[in-house]
Amino acid sequence: MLLNFDEFFSINSKRMKKSVIRELLKLTAKPEIISFAGGLPSPESFPVKKVKEIVDEVLDNEGKIALQYSATEGDPVLREQLLKHASRNGMDVKEENLLVTTSSQQGLDLTAKIFIDPGDPIIVELPSYVGGLGAFNAYGAEMIGVPLDEEGKSAILLREELKVLDESGNKPKFIYIVPDFQNPAGVTMSLKRRHEILELASEFNLIILEDSPYRELRFEGDHVPTIYSLDTEGRVILLGTFSKIFAPGFRLGWILAPAEVITKLVIAKQSTDLCPPTFSQRIVGRFMEKGYLEQNIEKIKHMYRRKRDIMLDAFEKYMPEGVTWTKPEGGLFLFLRVPAHMGIDTDELFYKAVDRKVAYVVGSAFHCDDSGHDAMRINFSYPTEDQIVEGAKRLATVIKEHIK
Ligand SMILES: Cc1ncc(COP(=O)(O)O)c(C=O)c1O
Numbered sequence: 001m002l003l004n005f006d007e008f009f010s011i012n013s014k015r016m017k018k019s020v021i022r023e024l025l026k027l028t029a030k031p032e033i034i035s036f037a038g039g040l041p042s043p044e045s046f047p048v049k050k051v052k053e054i055v056d057e058v059l060d061n062e063g064k065i066a067l068q069y070s071a072t073e074g075d076p077v078l079r080e081q082l083l084k085h086a087s088r089n090g091m092d093v094k095e096e097n098l099l100v101t102t103s104s105q106q107g108l109d110l111t112a113k114i115f116i117d118p119g120d121p122i123i124v125e126l127p128s129y130v131g132g133l134g135a136f137n138a139y140g141a142e143m144i145g146v147p148l149d150e151e152g153k154s155a156i157l158l159r160e161e162l163k164v165l166d167e168s169g170n171k172p173k174f175i176y177i178v179p180d181f182q183n184p185a186g187v188t189m190s191l192k193r194r195h196e197i198l199e200l201a202s203e204f205n206l207i208i209l210e211d212s213p214y215r216e217l218r219f220e221g222d223h224v225p226t227i228y229s230l231d232t233e234g235r236v237i238l239l240g241t242f243s244k245i246f247a248p249g250f251r252l253g254w255i256l257a258p259a260e261v262i263t264k265l266v267i268a269k270q271s272t273d274l275c276p277p278t279f280s281q282r283i284v285g286r287f288m289e290k291g292y293l294e295q296n297i298e299k300i301k302h303m304y305r306r307k308r309d310i311m312l313d314a315f316e317k318y319m320p321e322g323v324t325w326t327k328p329e330g331g332l333f334l335f336l337r338v339p340a341h342m343g344i345d346t347d348e349l350f351y352k353a354v355d356r357k358v359a360y361v362v363g364s365a366f367h368c369d370d371s372g373h374d375a376m377r378i379n380f381s382y383p384t385e386d387q388i389v390e391g392a393k394r395l396a397t398v399i400k401e402h403i404k
Helices: 011-015 020-027 048-066 076-088 104-115 130-138 155-167 191-203 259-270 278-289 292-318 346-355 385-401
Strands: 098-101 121-126 142-149 174-177 207-211 236-241 253-256 333-337 375-379
Touching (some): 098 104, 104 130, 104 236, 104 253, 142 155, 292 385
Antiparallel strands (some): 333 375
16 A cells, blocks of 8 residues: 555645646746746846856865855855945845855745744735745745735735734734735835834834845836835845846845844754755855946846837737736836736736747736735746747737637
């Protein structure tokens, strides 16, 4: 008789769900499908030649260190560069406030691991990054969604929600926010809202988990300070990553947080992967030292800005009247909404779109309350410029064909 593993799996593992996006991506992997679905950077953005130059140098000059285990907190060369990077971004960060991670997804997991007990309420945005929702769910968090408006999380709704929770003795541990060019909505939280959220966090004594993979990819408009830099009470944890400004294949990111939190995260990380990959860290550290990261970011911004413009123009031209979409000032995504009177459920439309050889991610995947059936996340970084135009035409056709 075969073993029934269901009797053995932990409660935690039973709670974990497959990533909807990863499942849908399998359907969109065929070459004839134009995919606006993945959150992938453009392969053209990868600095292959420069990485090769640095890999050779690292192996020639410091191979014995680069191929060894390193400290859980991270490789000293990369840490030094990250501290400088934070300071250039207006953040006064000390050694004890920094942890290098094996990417932001690990930052989300470790944060959930040290703060969430099963049943703990946490506040997430509606919509919110699906990988964050997955990480929090895995530790048994009760997610409470607060709608996002064009400017970011609506402070009024948030206050009402926090009051209700407070009065019922159900105080949330933290608020999860992606404030810059949000995944999925593409919107950026205004400075005013950031201050309001900090005030609410102070009033209701909450932690803020600020996840910001896209903030350096601003194509236009004014730079808005991180919530971390505005915080005077040490209640913000900031997650950063090299995935979108360098290469996701390196699986490297970082966390800035109060020293006490970093100490806990280090312990949690030790039972997860002992240390971040030393080889990747040394390469990225040397890459930054040479000023290559800044050059790379400039190149990416130029590339994605063009793609965004082409997409916005194509949507303007082909989408039926009434369909709306966000106009991101940076990042990788925009969010499209179909008005209710068209009677379209974007979960159902997805399969029709794939038949028409175009794909997106269903809006419902980003909503912890299963709303968002009128929405789709559209990525503009990965498809080529020609694919963006052709994909927009195909998507507009599918929508038009299914208006009820
Ligand atoms: C908001 C957000 N957080 C975290 C991640 C995870 O990024 P990574 O693990 O590659 O650093 C992503 C990836 O798309 C994201 O959009």
